[in-house]
Amino acid sequence: MTTNQPRKRTTVRVRAALTIIAVSLASSVFASAIGIYFSTREIAQTVSDDLTLLGDISTGMVVSSINKIKEDTTYVGSMMDRAYTTGGVGELKSTLESEVGPGPSFISLGVVFPDGTIVSSEKEHCGYAAPTAEDASYYLELAPEDGVRVADLSVTASGESLIRCYLKISGGAVFISTLSGDYFSYLFSESDYSIYSSGRVFILDGAGTVIADSNTGETNMLGASFLNSPGEFGDAVNDALFGEGTENVVVQYEDQFENAGRIICAYTPIVHRDERWALFVTVPVSSTPVPDMRNLFLISGLLFLAFGAIASIFLSAMQVKPYDELDRQNALLTELKAEAEDAGRAKGDFLSNMSHEIRTPLNAVIGMTTIAKNTTDEKKRYESLVKIEEASHHLMGVINDILDMSKIEANKLELDPTDFRFEDMIRRVSDIIGFRMEEKHQNYSVEIDPAIPPYFHCDEQRLAQVITNLLTNAIKFTPENGDIRLQAQLAGVTSEAAEIEISVTDTGIGISKEQQARLFTSFQQAESSTSRKYGGTGLGLAISKHIVEMMNGSIWIESELGRGSKFSFRIKAGLADASETMTGKSNDGIVPNEFAGKRILLAEDIEINREIVRSLLEPTGVTIVDAVDGYDVIEKFAADPGAYDIIFMDVQMPGLDGYEATRRIREMETDGTRHIPILAMTANVFKEDVDKSLAAGMDAHIGKPIDMAQVLEKLRLYL
Ligand code: ADP
Numbered sequence: 059m060t061t062n063q064p065r066k067r068t069t070v071r072v073r074a075a076l077t078i079i080a081v082s083l084a085s086s087v088f089a090s091a092i093g094i095y096f097s098t099r100e101i102a103q104t105v106s107d108d109l110t111l112l113g114d115i116s117t118g119m120v121v122s123s124i125n126k127i128k129e130d131t132t133y134v135g136s137m138m139d140r141a142y143t144t145g146g147v148g149e150l151k152s153t154l155e156s157e158v159g160p161g162p163s164f165i166s167l168g169v170v171f172p173d174g175t176i177v178s179s180e181k182e183h184c185g186y187a188a189p190t191a192e193d194a195s196y197y198l199e200l201a202p203e204d205g206v207r208v209a210d211l212s213v214t215a216s217g218e219s220l221i222r223c224y225l226k227i228s229g230g231a232v233f234i235s236t237l238s239g240d241y242f243s244y245l246f247s248e249s250d251y252s253i254y255s256s257g258r259v260f261i262l263d264g265a266g267t268v269i270a271d272s273n274t275g276e277t278n279m280l281g282a283s284f285l286n287s288p289g290e291f292g293d294a295v296n297d298a299l300f301g302e303g304t305e306n307v308v309v310q311y312e313d314q315f316e317n318a319g320r321i322i323c324a325y326t327p328i329v330h331r332d333e334r335w336a337l338f339v340t341v342p343v344s345s346t347p348v349p350d351m352r353n354l355f356l357i358s359g360l361l362f363l364a365f366g367a368i369a370s371i372f373l374s375a376m377q378v379k380p381y382d383e384l385d386r387q388n389a390l391l392t393e394l395k396a397e398a399e400d401a402g403r404a405k406g407d408f409l410s411n412m413s414h415e416i417r418t419p420l421n422a423v424i425g426m427t428t429i430a431k432n433t434t435d436e437k438k439r440y441e442s443l444v445k446i447e448e449a450s451h452h453l454m455g456v457i458n459d460i461l462d463m464s465k466i467e468a469n470k471l472e473l474d475p476t477d478f479r480f481e482d483m484i485r486r487v488s489d490i491i492g493f494r495m496e497e498k499h500q501n502y503s504v505e506i507d508p509a510i511p512p513y514f515h516c517d518e519q520r521l522a523q524v525i526t527n528l529l530t531n532a533i534k535f536t537p538e539n540g541d542i543r544l545q546a547q548l549a550g551v552t553s554e555a556a557e558i559e560i561s562v563t564d565t566g567i568g569i570s571k572e573q574q575a576r577l578f579t580s581f582q583q584a585e586s587s588t589s590r591k592y593g594g595t596g597l598g599l600a601i602s603k604h605i606v607e608m609m610n611g612s613i614w615i616e617s618e619l620g621r622g623s624k625f626s627f628r629i630k631a632g633l634a635d636a637s638e639t640m641t642g643k644s645n646d647g648i649v650p651n652e653f654a655g656k657r658i659l660l661a662e663d664i665e666i667n668r669e670i671v672r673s674l675l676e677p678t679g680v681t682i683v684d685a686v687d688g689y690d691v692i693e694k695f696a697a698d699p700g701a702y703d704i705i706f707m708d709v710q711m712p713g714l715d716g717y718e719a720t721r722r723i724r725e726m727e728t729d730g731t732r733h734i735p736i737l738a739m740t741a742n743v744f745k746e747d748v749d750k751s752l753a754a755g756m757d758a759h760i761g762k763p764i765d766m767a768q769v770l771e772k773l774r775l776y777l
Pocket of ligand 1: 527531535564566568569577594595596597598599600623
């Protein structure tokens with residue numbers, strides 16, 4: 059269940075984020091669409107309003123212009139009628155000539171007679187405007203009986219555009235006035251006629267021909283006619299000229315007209331009596347005043363989108379946070395739980411191992427003691443005692459390991475460096491464990507790099523402890539006749555210190571890769587079955603690792619299951635001088651009567667301990683005087699200070715303890731009497747205990763259980 063949860067949460071997170079993004083996307087599209095719709099409508103409305111106005115104005119302008127032309131034509135036509143009826147063709151001709159010019163820029167005035175005769179007069183350079191024979195028959199036929207007409211734009215053979223008005227005068231003749239096709243364009247330009255910045259206004263005649271263009275002032279642009287232009291635009295022109303409406307401005311869009319991009323075209327019909335023209339406007343969408351508005355809506359749409367995206371990120375992050383926090387806490391809890399379970403299991407195993415580890419040698423001690431007591435066979439008794447000694451040493455080792463471990467856990471393990479000879483230390487270690495190898499017929503070899511400096515300043519005991527531990531394991535986990543090799547190599551040296559690599563290689567059972575990783579942790583054994591088969595507390599390697607690290611080194615293992623193991627470690631040790639190395643070789647053998655005549659005052663409240671000391675030292679010939687507590691030792695010493703050569707002082711004694719007794723003895727010595735060596739002899743073996751003894755005035759420290767070699771060494775030193 060715990061493994062599924064994060065995935066489930068991730069899905070929820072992704073779903074939440076996707077929902078938010080989808081909602082914001084939808085709202086942004088919605089906003090943009092609304093924006094575009096309204097702005098489009100707004101554009102259409104605005105353009106439509108503007109064009110309505112423009113249409114009104116221009117329709118008025120066109121209509122009034124047409125009216126003016128018609129009026130002028132009517133007026134000049136009646137003048138011509140009069141001139142012809144009163145003075146004939148001659149009079150008509152001269153009147154025509156005098157009238158070309160005035161009025162709304164007539165460029166040609168003329169009369170066509172029913173017999174086809176044409177009398178006309180043109181402005182300078184405007185000969186093309188004279189009615190042709192074809193025109194004559196055309197206008198004679200079309201001219202109404204009364205009133206004046208404006209013809210659609212006509213184009214001459216040489217390409218000039220013309221607007222013509224015509225009316226019937228006396229004798230069936232028709233009077234024709236002609237304007238330049240540019241007339242309306244001219245009007246546009248005169249009145250600064252434009253819409254928006256780049257809009258164009260056209261006037262189309264009934265045939266769809268452009269009569270005027272606000273932009274160019276020229277008529278024949280765009281091929282003169284919009285009527286034939288393709289698609290909606292052409293339809294629009296058609297509608298404008300022939301459609302139903304007379305009032306409405308119709309706005310349409312047309313793409314890519316004249317390559318001008320998106321344009322709006324609008325038209326309004328100009329209907330005046332018989333004529334139906336149209337005002338046509340084209341405006342590029344970009345130049346209308348409103349597209350900004352559409353942009354505004356588009357931008358607001360984008361802002362919606364951005365807002366949605368940010369909100370989704372933010373919200374999903376907010377969701378993710380508690381989930382992450384939860385995941386983290388769950389993971390931590392699971393980890394802690396697993397750790398606690400592991401630690402609990404390891405400690406549980408440890409306790410049962412420990413009980414086993416302590417009971418086994420105790421069982422041997424008790425059993426063998428009974429055997430020794432009851433047997434009369436001296437050899438058997440001796441063997442029992444040897445086994446008792448062995449079991450006691452083992453027990454001692456277990457207890458020392460536990461004490462070391464508890465010190466390590468309390469961060470109280472300290473090194474106590476002394477000067478020593480490296481080879482001697484290796485030899486002592488080898489001696490101690492040698493007999494066990496012999497028992498198992500294992501082949502033991504020692505290789506010491508000759509380059510290793512002879513003397514070191516380092517915690518010899520602790521270094522020996524690590525090597526002993528590795529060797530003990532090698533012996534334990536290597537079958538009979540196996541090989542065990544101890545190697546010491548110089549890894550580096552300076553004028554003050556050396557780095558030494560020491561390794562113990564065996565041909566034992568080996569350790570699998572997974573198990574190797576756990577080995578150096580306290581209470582861990584490669585397999586729990588190990589303890590049943592081989593015994594052990596699982597503390598040795600953890601202690602060794604700690605010691606090695608305190609010596610600025612590291613420890614590691616190379617091993618293959620079933621083939622053997624190689625434990626190696628490196629440490630840095632200070633170099634020492636041969637002269638400063640005190641004892642060099644100690645002699646732990648008893649020399650009979652070596653201390654004959656010397657007297658030891660032994661302060662010890664437990665009788666058996668007094669007896670042990672007495673028995674052990676008996677062969678040396680030393681005399682031992684017992685004191686049973688602190689008061690007793692002071693009393694005996696005070697009675698005759700010169701009678702003793704050394705005091706062995708137990709520390710924990712009822713009444714007055716060893717520290718206080720020492721202090722009081724030292725006080726007695728202030729009057730100039732000689733300093734008597736006082737040696738603590740106690741089971742309190744930690745460094746702080748040693749320090750405390752020294753602080754109380756003692757000279758040295760001997761640990762219990764008593765190591766004979768150590769006692770002899772101290773006696774030799776002080777006696
Ligand atoms: P102990 O030996 O008292 O159990 P250690 O910490 O010295 O504790 O060793 C831990 C475990 O490492 C042992 O129980 C054993 O499983 C494994 N081990 C140590 N040394 C060896 C070796 N030389 N060969 C095989 N296994 C070993």
